[in-house]
Amino acid sequence: MKIKDGFILREVAGNYIVVAVGNAVKDFNGVITLNETGSFLWKKLEKGATEEELKTALLEEYDVTEEIATRDIGLFVKKLTDAGLVK
Template sequence: MKLKDGFVLRQIADTWVVMAIGETMMDFNGMITLNETGMFLWKAVGEGEELSALVSSLMMEYNVAKEQAEADVKEFCDKLVEIGCAEYIA
């Protein structure tokens, strides 16, 4: 999983948002609001963690079962790809 260029994570008061910057703003109108877990995963994806490492990190950080962490990571990553913020890499 790799974040695409042209997106930044910002904290506005108590809220985490992802916004498009530069030329990406032409194609992506708006911003994405993330909860604490989403912010955690966004940062991990940005650091280049593979999917299995994302699952392990989520399990450790939030003390959740492997099955739940796998489902949450898949849902989050699929959504990032769907909206154009990230892509799966081989």
């Protein structure tokens, strides 16, 4: 799973947002806000990662149980998929 071209994550005054540029603007004209964990997962997905790899990375980086990590990643990936941001 990988973030589609044209969706860029930026930090603006301490806030994480995703906006579309180039041809992606035709499909998505909004602004997405992410928290720190969201931006952490997003950066992994920019390079391409499976849900399993995301979970391993999250467990390494954050003090969180496997159960919660699995749930949160599932929700995050579903949101990205529904919004058409990943391929």
